[in-house]
Amino acid sequence: MALTQMALDSLDFDATIALAEKVAPHVDILEIGTPCIKHNGIKLLETLRAKFPNNKILVDLKTMDAGEYESEPFYKAGADIAVVLGVSDIGTIKGVIKAANKYGKKAQVDLISVEDKVAKTKEVVAAGAHIIGIHTGLDQQAAGQTPFADLAAIAGLNLGVDISVAGGVKAATAAQVRDAGATIIVAGAAIYGAADPAASAAEITAIAHG
């Protein structure tokens, strides 16, 4: 059993709301992707929070510095999860964890471009990170990379922490990701690029929850 997260990666405010309206009933978590949150800002989070009280919301801030200062306003505005980069300083990561704990929310550490992902995972879990994000970014996907080997390495640590997996996951690979130990399955393009995003989201969630 894993939760599903849909990545909203459009830059357009109204198109993002319209897509969220279609998929929200069919996923557990709505993600405001990095380009989207940079383009639209906290107002988009406030709007989604008001419209979708039944979904958790993740803001993919990919914070690199000023962890507590940058993330706290988003937790305060209703984000359930904020993302900090694993390549950032441990002080930055601890700052996001501190802000999350202040609001009873969660901090996710994204391992994108981290060289030693096992060592980083142990370090940030010891620091109190709630979710480890195994993430093959869009540019890395374009170069042919996938998240599967990293998932096996991190799940094999058995640290009892949530593991989120993103990077081109689709219905055909969702069961593999779930069975390999992901507790959160992220899908962006597989849903927003589908002819029927609601049906695609429902299909992936049925597999994740299975």
Ligand SMILES: O=C([C@H](O)CO)[C@H](O)[C@H](O)COP(=O)(O)O
């Ligand atoms: O986080 C993402 C990307 O790096 C842009 O910030 C995506 O939202 C994430 O990779 C999920 O999207 P897909 O890979 O298209 O499933």
